[in-house]
Amino acid sequence: MKVAIIFGSKSDKDVMKGAAEALKEFNVEYKAFILSAHRVPEKLMEVLHSLEEEGYECIIAGAGLAAHLPGVIASHTTLPVIGVPVKAELNGLDALYSIVQMPKSIPVATVGINNSFNAGMLAVQILSTKYESLKEALKQYRKNMKEKFIKENSEGVEL
Template sequence: MKVAIFFGSKSDTDIMKGAAKALKEFGIEYKAFILSAHRVPEKLIETLKYIEENGYEVIIAGAGLAAHLPGVIASHSVLPVIGVPINAALDGADSLYSIVQMPKSIPVATVGINNSYNAGILAVEILGVKYKNIQEKILEFRKDMKKKFIEENEDVSL
């Protein structure tokens, strides 16, 4: 089980590290690619063929400004694509709208602006449908999350 992480610019690296962090927490193999849908479209298509031929099952794609990368990827692949809008202009609202408003029949799941960690968690949940051991890890993760939240918020004093 493998996840591909795409983003269009080296400047997006810090934002997209959240996806890698989430995948590492669950022991999911991943590989990151910096490719632009506009600057190197041929290389993007070539790389999509590579990931499909090499057992990748989910794609995470971060993009800012026009934010075409997730949609272009979805138009060339039948693997599930999770879009991460990156705040590059207009507080990221332009990226969010570009990713979430895909045309009918070419969906891109979309997480919050700059929230690549949630994209990683969503990728893990998608994999959990097929891999029961991953689903069990997700259930344990949620159980631990709830326990920590309760412990951290038991003693509230104002």
């Protein structure tokens, strides 16, 4: 179980940490890269090729502004790609629209603006269709989440 996390700039690192946190929660191996679809496209293609050879099964890609990185990655691999729109300009809507509006036949699953944790969780869900132990861990995680929510909110809240 291996997931790659790729983002276009070191300024995106704090946003993309959430994906790593979610993957760590489920002991999913990951490797993170700073690569730009525009500044180092050859290096990006080299890394994508090596990820496929090394058995990675999903890619989380974060980008802001024009946010081409997730789409470029999706156009060069058949691995599932999860896009994370990173808030830069226009409150991140520019990145969200860029990632979510992929052309027919080249999909990128897209999570909310700056919500890389959900990207990690979606990667876990994708992998859980193949790995029974991960599916069971995900079920337990959700059960625990529900129990905690009920416990914390069962007595009502003070306003």
